[in-house]
Amino acid sequence: MVSTVEAVRVERATKASRIFALVAAVSLAALVSLPWWGDAGDMRLIAEMAYYVALAQLWNLLAGYAGLVSVGQQAYVGLGGYMLFYLTGVWNLNVYVAVLLAGPFAGLMAIPVSFAVFRLRGAYFAIGTWVVSEVFALLASLITVLGAGSGLSLTVPILQEISPDRDTRDTLLYLMTLAAALFVVGIVYLLLRSRHGLALTAIRDSEPASASLGVNTFRTKFIVYIATAACTGLIGALIFLQKLRISPEAGFSINDWTVVVIFMVVIGGIGTIEGPFIGMLIYIVLRELLADYGTYYLILLGLIAIVIMLKAPSGLWGWVIQRYNLQLFPVGRRLVPTRSQESAKS
Amino acid sequence: MTLLRTQNLSAFYGDFQALFDINVTVEERETVAIIGANGAGKTTFLRSVAGVLLAAPDAVVFDGQPIGGKQPHDIVRLGIAMVPEGRRLFPSLSVEENLSLGAHSERAGPWNLKRVYELFPRLYELRRLPAPSLSGGQQQMAAIGRALMSNPRLLLCDELSLGLAPVVIRDIYQCLGVITAEGTTVVLVEQDINRALDASARFYCFQEGRLALTAPTKDFDRAALTAAYFGM
Amino acid sequence: MEWLNIFIQGALLGGFYALFAIGLSMSFGIMRLVNIAHGDFIVLAAYVGMIAVQSTGLSPFLSLVIVVPVMFVLGYALQRGLLNFTLNGGLLPPLLVTFGISVIIQNGLLQGFGAYDHRLQEGAIETASLRLPGGIDVGVYPLVVFAVAVLGIGALQLLFYGTRLGRAFRAVSDDADTAELMGIDNRKLYALAFGIAMVFTAIAGVLFGIRTIFDPAAGPIRLILAFEAVIIGGLGSFWGTLIGGMVLGIAQAVGAAINPNWQILAGHVAFLVILILRPSGLFPRTRD
Numbered sequence: 007m008v009s010t011v012e013a014v015r016v017e018r019a020t021k022a023s024r025i026f027a028l029v030a031a032v033s034l035a036a037l038v039s040l041p042w043w044g045d046a047g048d049m050r051l052i053a054e055m056a057y058y059v060a061l062a063q064l065w066n067l068l069a070g071y072a073g074l075v076s077v078g079q080q081a082y083v084g085l086g087g088y089m090l091f092y093l094t095g096v097w098n099l100n101v102y103v104a105v106l107l108a109g110p111f112a113g114l115m116a117i118p119v120s121f122a123v124f125r126l127r128g129a130y131f132a133i134g135t136w137v138v139s140e141v142f143a144l145l146a147s148l149i150t151v152l153g154a155g156s157g158l159s160l161t162v163p164i165l166q167e168i169s170p171d172r173d174t175r176d177t178l179l180y181l182m183t184l185a186a187a188l189f190v191v192g193i194v195y196l197l198l199r200s201r202h203g204l205a206l207t208a209i210r211d212s213e214p215a216s217a218s219l220g221v222n223t224f225r226t227k228f229i230v231y232i233a234t235a236a237c238t239g240l241i242g243a244l245i246f247l248q249k250l251r252i253s254p255e256a257g258f259s260i261n262d263w264t265v266v267v268i269f270m271v272v273i274g275g276i277g278t279i280e281g282p283f284i285g286m287l288i289y290i291v292l293r294e295l296l297a298d299y300g301t302y303y304l305i306l307l308g309l310i311a312i313v314i315m316l317k318a319p320s321g322l323w324g325w326v327i328q329r330y331n332l333q334l335f336p337v338g339r340r341l342v343p344t345r346s347q348e349s350a351k352s
Numbered sequence: 353m354t355l356l357r358t359q360n361l362s363a364f365y366g367d368f369q370a371l372f373d374i375n376v377t378v379e380e381r382e383t384v385a386i387i388g389a390n391g392a393g394k395t396t397f398l399r400s401v402a403g404v405l406l407a408a409p410d411a412v413v414f415d416g417q418p419i420g421g422k423q424p425h426d427i428v429r430l431g432i433a434m435v436p437e438g439r440r441l442f443p444s445l446s447v448e449e450n451l452s453l454g455a456h457s458e459r460a461g462p463w464n465l466k467r468v469y470e471l472f473p474r475l476y477e478l479r480r481l482p483a484p485s486l487s488g489g490q491q492q493m494a495a496i497g498r499a500l501m502s503n504p505r506l507l508l509c510d511e512l513s514l515g516l517a518p519v520v521i522r523d524i525y526q527c528l529g530v531i532t533a534e535g536t537t538v539v540l541v542e543q544d545i546n547r548a549l550d551a552s553a554r555f556y557c558f559q560e561g562r563l564a565l566t567a568p569t570k571d572f573d574r575a576a577l578t579a580a581y582f583g584m
Numbered sequence: 585m586e587w588l589n590i591f592i593q594g595a596l597l598g599g600f601y602a603l604f605a606i607g608l609s610m611s612f613g614i615m616r617l618v619n620i621a622h623g624d625f626i627v628l629a630a631y632v633g634m635i636a637v638q639s640t641g642l643s644p645f646l647s648l649v650i651v652v653p654v655m656f657v658l659g660y661a662l663q664r665g666l667l668n669f670t671l672n673g674g675l676l677p678p679l680l681v682t683f684g685i686s687v688i689i690q691n692g693l694l695q696g697f698g699a700y701d702h703r704l705q706e707g708a709i710e711t712a713s714l715r716l717p718g719g720i721d722v723g724v725y726p727l728v729v730f731a732v733a734v735l736g737i738g739a740l741q742l743l744f745y746g747t748r749l750g751r752a753f754r755a756v757s758d759d760a761d762t763a764e765l766m767g768i769d770n771r772k773l774y775a776l777a778f779g780i781a782m783v784f785t786a787i788a789g790v791l792f793g794i795r796t797i798f799d800p801a802a803g804p805i806r807l808i809l810a811f812e813a814v815i816i817g818g819l820g821s822f823w824g825t826l827i828g829g830m831v832l833g834i835a836q837a838v839g840a841a842i843n844p845n846w847q848i849l850a851g852h853v854a855f856l857v858i859l860i861l862r863p864s865g866l867f868p869r870t871r872d
Contacts, residue, residue: 077683308688316677
């Protein structure tokens, strides 16, 4: 007895994702036009949300998909920032050029780093990346041309290269950050949609199994690590372009660039693209609500992260997926029967 | 009296169901064999009895008490011991340390180091060596001895003959005969059907997680067994 | 003789790092748990010592009588009540939960004690020194710490290789599932192991608090130093951790001799070099 196989096609989008795409487009239009209806404070907040989302998506790509749990990504934030200040301040490069070079520089530095840290696995890999970041911070604090312990400041002439007018400058910086964040999220999304993304998901689910299917796990992880470092460096340059000052402590701060980012991803939902957005929103809301309570909100974040890890390890969005099977950023593949076969029944 | 009874025992690995409503009884002092092809659910059955896999409370009854859902270490204390598939001796421990560890539950009974060495004299000579340096057959003896050290009322043996030469398997089953002569109840999971049937009074044949056939080993229909084994 | 002096100072410093590292080494060896909050527990122990000293008037050494049991109970409860539940979910839960604990401890200490520096005062022993043949001065305190490290590791070896409990620890470390089948209650064993690890952490914390000023943020660097000592020495060997600590200490002493600002950096560089050349460390023993 032979059964016939119906012709199928692969469909990527879901109904929810189509609706979401519409909502996202509208929101994006609103955000891009913000300089014309919001003030400088609004722009700073949205820019902060934007770069946190970008950092969170990148960390999620590393940890949630490639299985590389790094507690040292702050190294590349600092490297990107320092490269911006160094290229503009010491080599007098145009500020835009410096921003564009910061990312690739961070990516380049990630190559020798990976030789060291890829020898470690799991939690030891995590601490190893942390050590590397500490090394960079220490080096920055010892090198005089980088300002040693006190760091560097962006001089007025450099800022004026963006625009001599303060308001225009704010607008341009805001739009640059928004663009960079969109770029990063876009790259992550496209990567996960592609067959490399499928390879990553396979590696995440089972490294030996995916290796036996022909996935070059080392090379895939290596490429993801370098690319993530480069993007993180780009974001770092933009962060410190806004802050106007960099120091070893600020540039390589694990609290600012890693702790917060990890919490966003974990609470929002690790291994999903939607998760970091949700986590970032929750973090910002909590921070605004608890602004008067000093370090209590960090303690609360810590508690929430612990509870989520024990009760809902896939985070809030993971819970939503399990309950409602929603996917807003379509990265999956579904088999759908083609219409022509429906009529051919015997 | 019935020492072990499973009632509609089902087992799952996540969403995958490995056992479907298994009903098995083992009388005290009996040796019962469980046979079946790979993936039939034999090891899953033993793991469910031992508590490694979660079972419904009434699904496993030992000496009249429901033990389903209990922790493995509690089940050992009640008198069930396992000789795991592949021996699973502790590599960092010497042979004697492995045996002594078997007595961790401190159950009273006839088995102690001296008696285990009497049963397996070769182990006495090797007792200070690290467990991995033993041959397959010696490791199997050590694994059995380790299980005996907890003075079990029920011994679960998973694939004793796995990876061993026929001569060695014969020796092991001879020792098993001594153990059962002492009165220990044994459930034997085996791929080597003839060995299993020789050593036991009754057998159960599993097929894809279901009970396909049960009969006394002295008197059964060969054709029926073949059909049950291969699911025809 | 200058180099001999550097060597000795560094080696004695290694005793410190070994003490930092033992707790980490134990919890990884037995439970495969890497405790990101490990350094913060060391600092927490120093603060507990400070409270004990302030409220009882005992000297820091004697305050260990209070600090050790407190930390043991804390460790046992934490493992039994929280960390045991993270062990079966893969890599992320233990890492992120201990990360969360780290953040909570640091900020809790900050909230409770402020960002100020503290130090435990033990008195004359802190600056006393001994003259060795050859004209080399060694501090009595570093010698004491080194001796404590050696005694501690010796005691741990005795526990692991000479007692029933230690045998159970080794079995669980080898094969936790089969250990359960032998009648071992893994959950209790893990809690006990973590409690014992906390005993060493408590001792390390108080001894460290006497020697160095500490503040709530002092945890992470301690974790890194402990981690480096464990990796250099090789996973799974306690004496290896001592050697690893000594190698780290000597590297730091050499760096400091060239330029005091280079001390910590020299240690990191030595760690990275060894990691690249000999990834499993000098005396590895654990199989994974």
